[in-house]
Amino acid sequence: MNEKQFCTFFVNDLLFGVDVMDVEEIMSQHKVEPVPLAPQTVAGLVNHRGQIVTAINMRQRLGFPNRAQGERCMMLIARARDETFGLLVDKIGDVCSVKQEDFEPTPETVTPEAKELVLGAYKMPNHLLMPLSLSKVAEIVR
Amino acid sequence: MDDIVKEFLIESAENLDRLDSTLVELEKSPNNHELLADIFRNIHSIKGTTSFLGFPRLEAVAHAGENLLSKLRDGVLLLNPQITSALLTMVDVIREMLDHIDQNRNDGENDYLPLIAKIQKLQEAEVIPPSFAGGPVGESTQEKEHESSAITGIAATAPDSALGGMFATARIVPAPLEDPKTEHKPRLGELLSQSGAVDEAALQSALEKQAKGDTRKLGEILIDAGAAKPGDVLDALITQGQNKDQSGDRTIRVGVNLLERLMDLVGELVLTRNQIVQYASVQRDSNFLAVSQRLNLVTSDMREIIMKTRMQPMQNVMGKFPRMVRDLALSCEKLVRVELQGQDTELDRTLLEAIKDPLTHLVRNAVDHGIERPEARTAAGKSQEGCLILRAYHEGGQVNIEVSDDGAGLNNQRLLRKAVEKGLISQAQADRMKPHEIANLIFHAGFSTAEKITNVSGRGVGMDVVKTNIERVGGTVDVQSVLGKGTTLRMKIPLTLAIIPVLIVRTANRRFAIPQVSLLELLRLEAEKAERAIEFVHGAPVYRLRGSLLPLLFLDKELQLDGTGQVSTTATPEQSNKTLNIVVLQVEGNQFGLVVDAINDAEEIVVKPLGQHLKNITAFAGATVMGDGEVALILDVMGLAQGGHLLSEPRKAASKEVVEETAAVVDDQKQEFLLFRTANRRRTAVPLAIVDRLEEFKPEQFEMAGGQVVVQYRGELLPIANMSDVLNLVTDNAANPVSKALVCTHRGRRIGIVVDQILDVAEEAVELESRWKDQHSSGSAVVQKHVTDFLDLEAILGRTLVETDAMPEEAVTL
Numbered sequence: 001m002n003e004k005q006f007c008t009f010f011v012n013d014l015l016f017g018v019d020v021m022d023v024e025e026i027m028s029q030h031k032v033e034p035v036p037l038a039p040q041t042v043a044g045l046v047n048h049r050g051q052i053v054t055a056i057n058m059r060q061r062l063g064f065p066n067r068a069q070g071e072r073c074m075m076l077i078a079r080a081r082d083e084t085f086g087l088l089v090d091k092i093g094d095v096c097s098v099k100q101e102d103f104e105p106t107p108e109t110v111t112p113e114a115k116e117l118v119l120g121a122y123k124m125p126n127h128l129l130m131p132l133s134l135s136k137v138a139e140i141v142r
Numbered sequence: 143m144d145d146i147v148k149e150f151l152i153e154s155a156e157n158l159d160r161l162d163s164t165l166v167e168l169e170k171s172p173n174n175h176e177l178l179a180d181i182f183r184n185i186h187s188i189k190g191t192t193s194f195l196g197f198p199r200l201e202a203v204a205h206a207g208e209n210l211l212s213k214l215r216d217g218v219l220l221l222n223p224q225i226t227s228a229l230l231t232m233v234d235v236i237r238e239m240l241d242h243i244d245q246n247r248n249d250g251e252n253d254y255l256p257l258i259a260k261i262q263k264l265q266e267a268e269v270i271p272p273s274f275a276g277g278p279v280g281e282s283t284q285e286k287e288h289e290s291s292a293i294t295g296i297a298a299t300a301p302d303s304a305l306g307g308m309f310a311t312a313r314i315v316p317a318p319l320e321d322p323k324t325e326h327k328p329r330l331g332e333l334l335s336q337s338g339a340v341d342e343a344a345l346q347s348a349l350e351k352q353a354k355g356d357t358r359k360l361g362e363i364l365i366d367a368g369a370a371k372p373g374d375v376l377d378a379l380i381t382q383g384q385n386k387d388q389s390g391d392r393t394i395r396v397g398v399n400l401l402e403r404l405m406d407l408v409g410e411l412v413l414t415r416n417q418i419v420q421y422a423s424v425q426r427d428s429n430f431l432a433v434s435q436r437l438n439l440v441t442s443d444m445r446e447i448i449m450k451t452r453m454q455p456m457q458n459v460m461g462k463f464p465r466m467v468r469d470l471a472l473s474c475e476k477l478v479r480v481e482l483q484g485q486d487t488e489l490d491r492t493l494l495e496a497i498k499d500p501l502t503h504l505v506r507n508a509v510d511h512g513i514e515r516p517e518a519r520t521a522a523g524k525s526q527e528g529c530l531i532l533r534a535y536h537e538g539g540q541v542n543i544e545v546s547d548d549g550a551g552l553n554n555q556r557l558l559r560k561a562v563e564k565g566l567i568s569q570a571q572a573d574r575m576k577p578h579e580i581a582n583l584i585f586h587a588g589f590s591t592a593e594k595i596t597n598v599s600g601r602g603v604g605m606d607v608v609k610t611n612i613e614r615v616g617g618t619v620d621v622q623s624v625l626g627k628g629t630t631l632r633m634k635i636p637l638t639l640a641i642i643p644v645l646i647v648r649t650a651n652r653r654f655a656i657p658q659v660s661l662l663e664l665l666r667l668e669a670e671k672a673e674r675a676i677e678f679v680h681g682a683p684v685y686r687l688r689g690s691l692l693p694l695l696f697l698d699k700e701l702q703l704d705g706t707g708q709v710s711t712t713a714t715p716e717q718s719n720k721t722l723n724i725v726v727l728q729v730e731g732n733q734f735g736l737v738v739d740a741i742n743d744a745e746e747i748v749v750k751p752l753g754q755h756l757k758n759i760t761a762f763a764g765a766t767v768m769g770d771g772e773v774a775l776i777l778d779v780m781g782l783a784q785g786g787h788l789l790s791e792p793r794k795a796a797s798k799e800v801v802e803e804t805a806a807v808v809d810d811q812k813q814e815f816l817l818f819r820t821a822n823r824r825r826t827a828v829p830l831a832i833v834d835r836l837e838e839f840k841p842e843q844f845e846m847a848g849g850q851v852v853v854q855y856r857g858e859l860l861p862i863a864n865m866s867d868v869l870n871l872v873t874d875n876a877a878n879p880v881s882k883a884l885v886c887t888h889r890g891r892r893i894g895i896v897v898d899q900i901l902d903v904a905e906e907a908v909e910l911e912s913r914w915k916d917q918h919s920s921g922s923a924v925v926q927k928h929v930t931d932f933l934d935l936e937a938i939l940g941r942t943l944v945e946t947d948a949m950p951e952e953a954v955t956l
Binding site for chain 2 (some may be wrong): 031033034035036037038039041042044045046047049050051052053054056081083085138140
C-alpha cells in the first residue's frame, strides 16, 4: 500500500501533483472574474456549477512570473480547508502512481515560495514530480 | 457518537423546549389535564431513554421530576409557582446534562442532589393554592404527617412497570392512515379495558349513562363512580393523544447542508434554463420550443419551493418567550401575561437567527421597564397583571414583528431631558420634536433612561444595538408609545436574506451589485454640468445635493481599478468629459455619493459568501452569479464608507442626521419652495414638491389646442399656463428666445408654467397674507426678506384643466 496517486499539472514547466482524491474536476473553459483589492495570489472568482469558487493563481503562489497575456491555462477544482478552490495551472498532466521508494526530500533549487508548499519529490522517468500540500496552497498569504 | 445517542439528544432538546412553554402554560391553567399529560409523557420518555442508554445521574433527576409530576397528574398536589420553578430548574439541569453528554459522552460529575431533594420535598408539601406570593422554596411549606404518608402510599401503587407497559402498547398501535379524528381513533373505553384499569361491567354502565344523556366525558363518569383511578384515565388519554401525534407527524429531518446544496443546484438549473430558453427562441422546432417553455415553468416552480424549505415558523423563536418572561417577571416581582400571535408566520432561517437576540432584548426591556409593578398598575387603574403581546404577521413582502406591552409607556419629557443632557440634540431641536420622533430617541447609542441599572437591562447599550442588528439584515425598527398606556416596538424584516434586490452598476467595465437597502437615489449629471459639479473640501470631493454637501467616493479609485490607488484632488480629464453617475447611499445615518461609470438594472440576486481569502476585503459583502452565468461582486456599503473614512465620527454624524431628519419631518408647516421670477419681475413661489422638471421650449413649440396653449412633451400634450397669459403679462420673446417652463404635477395632472428666471429654493414656514390675494396667487408672504407671491396652483390648474378637458378627444386619438 505504499503507492499513491497524484493528479499532476505543469506550472512554469515544472511538474507538480496533488492527491487525486482531493480533486473534484478539471475545467478547460472558465471565466475568472478578478476581485479588486484581493491578494496577488487570488486570480478571482469562478462560477463552478452555481457555486462561487476562489481561483488561485498557481504561478503567483509558487513564486513564478505570471503567464503572458492571453496564454491558455487550465483550472483544477479541488477541496481544501473546507472550501472549494480553483487552481490556475499551465497544463494538466496525467494521473500518476508513485512508489514510496522514489521519494526524496524537497530539492534545494525550488523557489522560496514553493518550498513552503512542496512536500518532496518523486523521481519519475522523465520528470521530477513535486507533491503539493493543498491546505498549504489554500493558506492565506498577503 | 452513536447514532442512537445523537438522536436522543436532538429529540430531547426539542422536548425540553416544548416543556418550557407547556409548563408556563400549565401554570395559567393548572387543571388542564391534556397539558399535564403532555408534560408527563415528555419527562417520562426522557427518563426511559436515559436509563436505557445508561446515564444514571440524568435518570435520577428525570425520575424525581416524574414522581412530582405523577402527583400533580393524580390531583394529589396542585401546581404552584414553587413547583413550576422547580420543574423549570429541572428542565435547565437536564439541558445542561444533555450538553455534557453531547461534549463528553457522559452525564457529568454533578449529581444535582439538592435539586432532587427539593423536588422530593415539594412532593410531600401541603397543597398550596396557586398564588403569586413567591418566597424561597420550602419555607412556607408545612408538612402534615398523615397526608404526606397517604401520598407516598399512592405513589407506591403507581409502579413504573405498569406505565411502561402502557407506553409500549401506545407505540405498537399502528398509525391510522386516514384522518385520526375519524372512527380509527381508539376509544377511551377500549384503551382502559385493554390496559385492565377498569372492568368491563363498570365501563358498560358508564357508557350506558352517557347514552342516557349524561353530558360528562366518559373518563369523568368513571372517576366519579370510583371505577377508575384518575391516573389511569390520564394514561389512556395520553395514549389516545399519541396516536393523534403519530399520524399528524408528516415531517422528516433534513440536514441544512443538503438544503443549501439543493439551493445551489437550483440556481444552476435556472441559469441553464435561461440559456436553453434563449437558444429555443431562435429555433424553428415548435416541439423544442414547447418543451423549453415547460422546462421554464417547472424550473420557476421548483426554485420557489426550494426557497420555501429554508423558511421556518416564528414559533421557533417566540416559543421560548413565555418561559423567559415568567422567570423575569418573578425576579422583577411583576405579573405578566404573554400572548403570542402569528407563531406560524414563516421566515428564512438565517433571518430567524439574526432577529433572535434583538427580539429577546425587546421582550426583556418590555418586562423590566415597560410593565409596572402590580401596586403601581392598580394605582393607575389597570389590572394587576400586565400584558405582553408578541405578534408576527406578513405585510407587503415583509414580516412584521411587534412587541407591545400595556405598561407605563415612554415619558417623552424625560426622554427629551435626557437627550439634551447627553448632548444628543439641542434644546431648540427638542422643542420642535414630534412625539413619534421623541420615542425613537431610545435607539440612540448611549441612551438609557432607566433610573437604576438592573441585571436585566438599563446599561445604555441595547436599543441601539437592536437597531443596528435589525438594520444589518435589511430590516427596520420603530417605536410607538403612549404615556401610561403602553409601548409598541415594531420590526419589519425582509422575508429572506438569500435573495436581495440590488442595483447593478458598472465601473472600469466591471459589474458590481449594490444592495438596495442602502440606496437612496440616483443622480445623473450631464457632461457640461458635471465639470463644475464636483467641488473639493480639503481635497475631499463633494457634491452639493439640495443645499447640503454630499461626500463623494469614486468606486474605481476605492477599488483601485484606475491603476493609481490614489484619490486625486482634481477631477481627471476623462471624468470631466463624460456624464457623471452618482449613486446616493446611506449607511448608519451617513449619506455619501458613489461615483460609477454607468448604472444598469435593478435585479434580484442570490447572495453567496466569499471564500476565506477574500473575506477580509471590507468593500465586498459577497458575490453572485448573474443571469448570464458570470460572477459579479456585491458591494458592502458600510465597508466602502469605512474605507473612504466617511464613518470616522459615527456618533456625531448619526445624531446630526436624526436632527436633520426630524427637522424635516417635525416642521410640517415648513415647506420647501421654488422661488422664481415671472416676466413682470414678480417674485413668485411654488411648492418644490410638485415641480418635476425645468424645461426650455422654443417659441415655435407653443401650439394651440382648442384655445389652450400646449407643448408636445414626452409624447403627450402639456397644457401651458403661460404667465404672460394667465397673469396678463407679455413675454419679450425677442430678447428671450427660449422660454423656461416649470413642469409641475398637481393632482395627477401635468402643467407647464412659463417663468422668466429661477431664483432659489427656500425652506420656510410661511404665513400667507391674503389681503392682496388675486385670481392667480393664494396670497403673499415674506420669503428671504422679499415679498413673494404664492402661486394658486389649484386655481390656475382648475382653469387650464377645464379648458384642456374641453379639448376634443380626437386630438389625443389622432
